[in-house]
Amino acid sequence: MYDLLSGLTVVEVSSFVASPTIGLYLAQMGAEVIKVDQIGGGQDFRRWPVTEDNHSLAWENLNRAKKSVALDLSSKAGRAVLVDLIRKVGVLVTNLPAGGFLSHETLAADCPGLITVRVMGWPDGSIALDYTANAAVGYPSLTGPLEDERPVNHVLPAWDLLTGAYGAFALLAALRRRDATGQGGEVRLPLTDIAMGSAANLGRIAEVLHTGQDRVRLGNGVFGTIGRDFVTRDGQRTMIVAINERQWQGLVRALDITEGLASIERERGVSFAGDDGVRFSNRDAIYALIEAAFAARDHADLAAAFDANGVVHSGYQTMVEAVADPRLVTENPLFAMSTDNPSGFAYPAAGALATLAGEARLAPAPAPQIGADSEAVLGEVLGYSASEIARLVDTGLVATTNEA
Template sequence: MYDLLPSLSVIEASSFVASPTAGLYLAQMGAEVIRVDQIGGGPDFRRWPVTEAHDSLYWENLNRAKKSVALDLGRPEGRELLQQLVRATGQFVTNFPASGFLAHDRLAEGYADLVTVRVMGWADGSPALDYTVNNAVGYPMLTGPGPEPVNHVLPAWDLLTGAYAAFALLAAIERRRATGVGGEIRIPLSDVAIGTVANLGGIAEVLAAGGNRPRLGNAVYGLFGRDFTTRDGQRTMIVVVTPRQWANLVAALDLGADIAAVEAARSVSFATDDGMRFTHRDALYPLFERAIAARDHADLAAVLDAGGIVHSPYRTMFDAANDPAMVADNPIFGAAENPSGLVYPAAGAFATLPQQERRAPRPAPRNGQHSEEVLTERLSLSSGDIARLVDAGIVGVG
């Protein structure tokens, strides 16, 4: 946690990954993020992984450092309160539909400086998830050896979209500071995905080639990089990205003469050309397979580290969670009380500001924990007003 955005307050009405991620990143940098949910929790409130008591560890961690207001959004009075909160605060992040009671034009009537950032599935407003968008842009047909598609479990487009949404909100606020004008920014998951494909050269590549690149399994496209197995059975990934790393890798494995023989036979040089090493991987991989298979992993890792060569053994998430360098001794983690009651390391801001003290991570709220506080401060409702709303089931408190 850092105090970079102490004057920024944001209303968030969202679920699942992308939109809550935007709010999380803003909160970690010091913004007041007020999440508004249905009383009892929204559609992601019990999403797995869950505890034995069915508390969502997913929800608990994507909503750290936020405040919670619970309203009955199925009733006109609850929807009106959310609209009033958005207008009174001036900044809104959501993945609710672009039409309906949270349409920007409707919210901005009389509030031209309102900034809305809306995460969407497809640009036409139809729904999409990370896993379906990923299929649409073609990555599962590049992953694995083929011919079957291979999905991955990381919701990459959700996470990129959430980060982009946080950036877009700050950009819109900067524009408003200069012009006095707000507006809506729509960020479809599908556009983030296909735009990223384009930024990485993928669209230009396939159109210029008239087809897809070959599927490479665990090999890295365009570089010397692949998984290898050591003598003691440890599978490890090795990737070379600089001429010095290549020279050090060849020397560490005592492959100089073998590499020179391949270069002479094929009239090529691998010293400075990434693409050449990739193109002739059919001759290079067997040499490295044999050399690495003759070494135990600890010995190999020592010589690779000495040569500044990028490598990492494959391991499980449980292994990573128990690695002191990654978690226990990593300053991004700290202790926080959790609504689930579980005790585990909590992640704070990923960035490190050497000139500022890092604050401890904060817990996620209970559903409706801050309803009274927020409705009093933002809408100037009296305690009697709030009590009547609670009794009527329009406002929930936790």
């Protein structure tokens, strides 16, 4: 965590991945993020993975460093408290429907400077999730084994995470405009727009219109360059990528395949030097050379040769192995041991994903217990009296930690 956004307060009313990620990234940079949930937890409060006591490890990591207010959002009075809080703070992050009780137009009627960042499915308000957005934009048709034409979905919610990152950026851009002009407004982030726009930024729309067809499926191969997985003599599957000339030449030296490549060049009348496209077009012959070179050497030997020659490579690891990897987790300053999690389970937690030179990196803060900050937020932010807060608690409209 860093203390760069102190003074910024945001109300978050959201669930699942994309919208909570916006609040998480802001909180990790020092913003005060007040997450408002239904009493007892929202629809993602028990989302898997969970502990034996049914505490969601996903929820407690997506909601680190936030404050929690628990309200009865099924009641008109509970929603009125939330609306008061949003208008007081002036910044809202949500994935609730655009036409619901948290519509920007309704909220901004008495708060013209309000900034709302809203995660959506489709631009017209239709529902979409990361996995359906991914299916719609065509990437599963490119994923999976070469011999199988069935689409293969990814397991990483990539569009959710991109939407969260873009949402944090867009919110700060909207705040900058408000600081300059006083103008609020709503930022809408449809998952399908993030997905299709990202594909367009990578040239995918232009590509299919130019060629009139989709790419061929490449399995674990990298499109347009030499990159694929190979198996060493001792059975270690390893991914290599040579995305520029320096890396390509390093790969050739490390594998000692100069003579074999020269033979292919003579046979096919091509030159591989300085032309990634020619190498990719002739990947069948090049990969055969690389496969033979891998099969003749053990992983440790090859890894040392790759490192000495600037080759980008990595053996495949399970997540269990990755968690024990010193470079990734155990000796990575991104992580610090978190012992006061709502689940009661202690483990390394991630802080802000960026490293800011010269700035002190604060330890990752835990997620709150649901309702832990209800009384403090209603008193300090909204100015409710102790007796009014007690009345709201007694009538079941507000819950504290012990009651949520």
